[in-house]
Amino acid sequence: MTLNKIAITFILLLFITAGSFAQTKKPVAKSGGLAASMAGGKKIYSNICVSCHQADGGGVPNMNPPLIKTTYVLGNKTRLINIVLNGFTENVEINGSTYSNTMPAHDFLKDQEIADVLTYVRNSFGNKAPAVTLAEVKKARAAAKK
Amino acid sequence: MKKKNLLTLMLPIAAAIGLITFNALKNDPPPKHKIAIDNAGLTLPAGFSASTLVDNLPGGVREMAVTPQGDLYAKIYKVKAPAKGVVVLHVAGDKATVKTSFGTGFSGSGMYIKNGYLYASSDQEVFRYKLDSKNEVIDPEHPEKIVTGLIARREHQPKAILVDNNDNLYVNIGAFSNSCQEKDRQFHSMGMKGCPVLDSAAGIWQFKADKLNQHYSDGVRYATGLRNVVGMDWNTQANQLFVMQHGRDGLHDIFPEMFDTKQSSLLPAECMYALKKGDNGGWPYIYYDQIQHKKIVAPEYGGDGKKTGGESAIDPIAAYPGHLAPDALLFYTGNQFPEKYKNGAFIAFHGSWNRAPEPQAGYFVVFQPFKDGKPDGQWEVFANGFAGTQAQTESGRAEHRPCGLVQAPDGSIYVSDDTKGTIYKISYKK
Numbered sequence: 001m002t003l004n005k006i007a008i009t010f011i012l013l014l015f016i017t018a019g020s021f022a023q024t025k026k027p028v029a030k031s032g033g034l035a036a037s038m039a040g041g042k043k044i045y046s047n048i049c050v051s052c053h054q055a056d057g058g059g060v061p062n063m064n065p066p067l068i069k070t071t072y073v074l075g076n077k078t079r080l081i082n083i084v085l086n087g088f089t090e091n092v093e094i095n096g097s098t099y100s101n102t103m104p105a106h107d108f109l110k111d112q113e114i115a116d117v118l119t120y121v122r123n124s125f126g127n128k129a130p131a132v133t134l135a136e137v138k139k140a141r142a143a144a145k146k
Numbered sequence: 147m148k149k150k151n152l153l154t155l156m157l158p159i160a161a162a163i164g165l166i167t168f169n170a171l172k173n174d175p176p177p178k179h180k181i182a183i184d185n186a187g188l189t190l191p192a193g194f195s196a197s198t199l200v201d202n203l204p205g206g207v208r209e210m211a212v213t214p215q216g217d218l219y220a221k222i223y224k225v226k227a228p229a230k231g232v233v234v235l236h237v238a239g240d241k242a243t244v245k246t247s248f249g250t251g252f253s254g255s256g257m258y259i260k261n262g263y264l265y266a267s268s269d270q271e272v273f274r275y276k277l278d279s280k281n282e283v284i285d286p287e288h289p290e291k292i293v294t295g296l297i298a299r300r301e302h303q304p305k306a307i308l309v310d311n312n313d314n315l316y317v318n319i320g321a322f323s324n325s326c327q328e329k330d331r332q333f334h335s336m337g338m339k340g341c342p343v344l345d346s347a348a349g350i351w352q353f354k355a356d357k358l359n360q361h362y363s364d365g366v367r368y369a370t371g372l373r374n375v376v377g378m379d380w381n382t383q384a385n386q387l388f389v390m391q392h393g394r395d396g397l398h399d400i401f402p403e404m405f406d407t408k409q410s411s412l413l414p415a416e417c418m419y420a421l422k423k424g425d426n427g428g429w430p431y432i433y434y435d436q437i438q439h440k441k442i443v444a445p446e447y448g449g450d451g452k453k454t455g456g457e458s459a460i461d462p463i464a465a466y467p468g469h470l471a472p473d474a475l476l477f478y479t480g481n482q483f484p485e486k487y488k489n490g491a492f493i494a495f496h497g498s499w500n501r502a503p504e505p506q507a508g509y510f511v512v513f514q515p516f517k518d519g520k521p522d523g524q525w526e527v528f529a530n531g532f533a534g535t536q537a538q539t540e541s542g543r544a545e546h547r548p549c550g551l552v553q554a555p556d557g558s559i560y561v562s563d564d565t566k567g568t569i570y571k572i573s574y575k576k
Contacts, residue, residue, distance in 0.1 A: 050502045051399050054542055060499040061565070087332075091300065098224075100300040102324075104332035 034119070034131055041120025044113050049121075052101065057125030063101040068125045070094050077118075077132050081140040084114050111137040186570050188531045193484070196529065196572045197240035199560065203233055203567030208304070209257040209474070209550040210562050210569070211264060213281035216555065218242060219257055219264060223304070223564055227251030232266060234283075237554070240571060248286030255376075256307035256317075257550075260355065265315070267305040269298035272317060272353075293317060293353050293360045297346050301330075302374035308387070310380055315355040316387060317365075320374035321348035325394045325446050326430035333400055337446035341430050344370055348429055350378075350389065350421065371427035371459060372419070376496075377475035377551075383489055384420060384519030388463075390472035390493060391417045394433055394444070395500040401445040409451070411504035412437065416472050417462035418491070418514070418521070428459030436465035464521040470508035471496035474551040477516070482557025483574045490516045492528065494548040494561060497539075505540035509533035511548055511561060511572075529572060532563065 046055075052064040059066035067073050072080065072094070087105040091098055109117070114137045122129035185196040205222035212218050218235040225231045231252030235242040249266070256267030263274040264283055273289035292315060296305060302320025309315050324331050326341040341348075346362065349370040353360045369389075377390040398410030405413070414433035419425070428434075432441045432455045441456035443449030466472065474494035478487050490513060497509035513528040514521055533544035550562035558573040 046503060048399070051396065051500060054499070054502055056541060056543070058543065060542070063499065089300070100303075102300060102330040104329060104335075106333075108333055 034123075037116045037119040037131060038123060040113070041116035041118070042124075044109070044117040045120055045124075048106070048109075049117065052103070057121070057127075059099065060101075061097065063099060064103075065092055065094055065099040067121050067127070069127060073121055073127060074129045077130075077136055078140050078143075080118055080122075081114060081132065081137055082144065084109070084118065085141060085144055107141075111141060186568075187534075188529050188570065188572075190529055190572065193576070194529075194572055194574050196570050199237060199240070199242035199569040199571050200235060200244070201566070201568050203569070204229065206564035206567045207233075207550060207562035207569055208255040208564050209306070210552045210560060211257045211259040212237075212552050212554055212560070213259065213277075214555050215281055217245065217281060218552075218560065218569070219259070220562065220569065221255055221257040221266060221550075222253070222567075223255050224253050225249075225251055232257070232264075232286075235569075237571070242569065246286075248283065255304035258307050258309055260309035261313070263355075265292070265307055265309060265355075267307045267317070269303040269305060270294065270296050272296075272305065272307055272315065274355075290358055292355070292358060293365070295361050296351075297322060302347075302392070304376060306376050306378055308378050308380060309355045310387070313355045315353045316368060316378065317351045317353065318372075318375040318378065318389070319347045319349060319351055320376075320392075321429065323348075323430070324396060325400070325444055327400075327446050331396060331400070335400070335446070337430055337444065343430070348373055350375065350387070352423075366423075368423055369419075369421045369425045369427065371429045371431075373427075373429040376471075376473045377493060379475045379477050379491075381420070381477050381516075381519055382479065383516075386519070387421045388475060388477070388491070389419050389421060390475050391419060391427060391429075391462075392471055393417065393468055394429070395469070397445065397451075404445055404451045407503055411468065411501035413468050414442070415462065415465035415468060416470055416495075418464040418466075418472075418475070418493075419460060420463045420519075426459050428456040432456035432459060434462050434465055436467065439465075464514060464525070466493075466495075466512070466525065467507070469498035469500045471498060473549045476551040476553060476559065478553060478559070480553050480557030480559075486515060487513065489519075490514060491521070492551055492559060493525075494551050496547050496549055496564075497533065497542070497544050499542055502542070506542035507539065509539055509544045509547055511551070529561065529570075532561075 057067040084106045088103040091100045115132045115134045118132040186198045188196045205225050207220045208223045209221050216237050220233045227250050230247035231249035233247045234245045236245050254268035258265040265274045272293040275283040275289045299322035306318040327335040329335040350368045351365040352368040353365045374392040375389040381388050393414040397405040415436035431447050435442045440454050443453045443455035472493050473496040476492045493512045495508040498506045509532045510527050511529040514525040515523040532546040533539040546563040547565045549564040552560050561570040
């Protein structure tokens with residue numbers, strides 16, 4: 001019994017150690033890597049973003065912009081971080097359609113939460129773009145405060 | 147390359163199938179039950195049938211107006227010059243053909259015929275066009291400007307219009323805000339004291355239907371505290387204006403500690419109001435909870451989901467589940483439909499978006515029975531299937547969205563769709 005437990009623990013430890021070694025080889029965002037960021041981001045998205053941008057990221061016609069392959073999402077990260085921090089109240093035209101609902105500021109989210117949710121959005125709904133890092137969010141928030 | 151090869155391969159096959167189908171149709175009369183199954187993709191009560199009058203009108207159709215001669219004026223909401231904002235169709239049987247169109251770049255939503263004039267609204271102005279004896283527009287390039295300078299700011303911009311029997315023009319001016327917070331739609335932002343939005347929006351304004359160039363100062367705020375009205379109609383039995391209000395969004399998003407996502411998907415009600423001059427619907431201070439049957443103080447103004455308020459506000463005359471977006475109201479005065487529909491209300495629910503993560507809902511036309519000018523009995527879904535599949539409904543990726551309703555001279559009703567620009571005709575055969 002006890003021997004079995006020790007053996008299992010040993011094997012598990014081996015896997016975890018091997019796993020973390022394997023992970024360090026990849027260029028990943030800090031504190032947990034891409035997988036953790038995606039998981040955390042998905043949670044934030046489902047709690048906060050989904051009510052306007054919808055589960056498929058497609059938004060709502062005339063009101064809430066889609067997040068699928070748009071330059072706002074895939075382009076400049078600082079601009080994207082600022083939209084989350086400050087909200088968005090401009091009439092915007094995306095792929096020939098206009099959107100005009102008010103997006104409130106989401107500055108109550110923690111830096112890590114913003115990094116995670118933006119990493120999630122930039123790598124979901126058919127999007128593929130580099131992760132948003134904690135440092136990038138910190139920098140944008142500091143700049144916005146000045 | 148691969149696609150092209152596949153296409154080349156498919157073409158003769160498709161042609162062969164087409165030929166076979168064509169021959170089959172030629173030889174055999176179409177099966178009789180075919181029409182009942184089709185119904186333009188809609189599900190209807192027994193005895194009713196639907197057809198597609200017209201499809202794919204670019205820009206999507208909002209409100210409509212019809213003439214005794216069988217013409218149908220359709221308002222296109224978003225057009226860019228050289229596209230036209232008013233399309234004139236002629237209906238013959240189950241089909242409509244485009245006669246003409248006018249109003250270059252004239253975006254907007256309202257369309258109404260009264261006393262020999264066609265009224266049409268943009269998001270800031272109301273115009274009218276004089277009609278001749280055949281109810282055709284005499285000078286489509288030079289409408290008269292009736293009202294100008296109305297507020298349209300990012301939210302609830304479309305101006306619904308109606309003219310009563312005493313030459314009064316009613317215009318909905320929707321709130322440029324969700325719940326009059328200090329910061330619109332912001333988490334935990336509280337409501338502005340003495341909500342300033344109410345001075346110039348969130349109500350029904352009354353103007354003269356035949357006076358030119360009227361501004362706010364020429365009009366009367368006929369009813370206030372109505373967040374956004376799109377569907378309205380005159381009830382001839384009650385001799386009163388009836389309106390459908392779009393209730394507020396985001397109870398959970400803004401106050402998650404008071405409302406869970408399920409509650410937030412159902413609340414508050416979409417309300418039907420019977421209005422008198424001076425009435426107040428209570429927005430933004432209260433909302434109507436159709437489950438508790440009470441006016442509840444909005445959380446932005448100190449409410450907690452239970453505290454009642456709005457003593458000076460009127461009660462809705464009927465209430466429907468939240469976020470379904472009633473975009474048209476039509477009191478049925480025709481003789482074609484069975485007796486139970488006479489003087490009852492048809493309501494086109496455009497369909498929800500603010501129910502997520504709960505499945506979206508609506509995208510149907512509802513019938514509300516009436517008796518002596520008052521709702522009488524439970525509402526029922528009358529026409530469904532505009533969205534397409536169940537999955538399309540629940541994801542909100544609706545194929546079509548019912549938006550406008552109008553009664554045709556023969557007693558059929560037409561339903562417009564502002565997504566794909568379809569106009570449906572729904573008829574009853576004994």
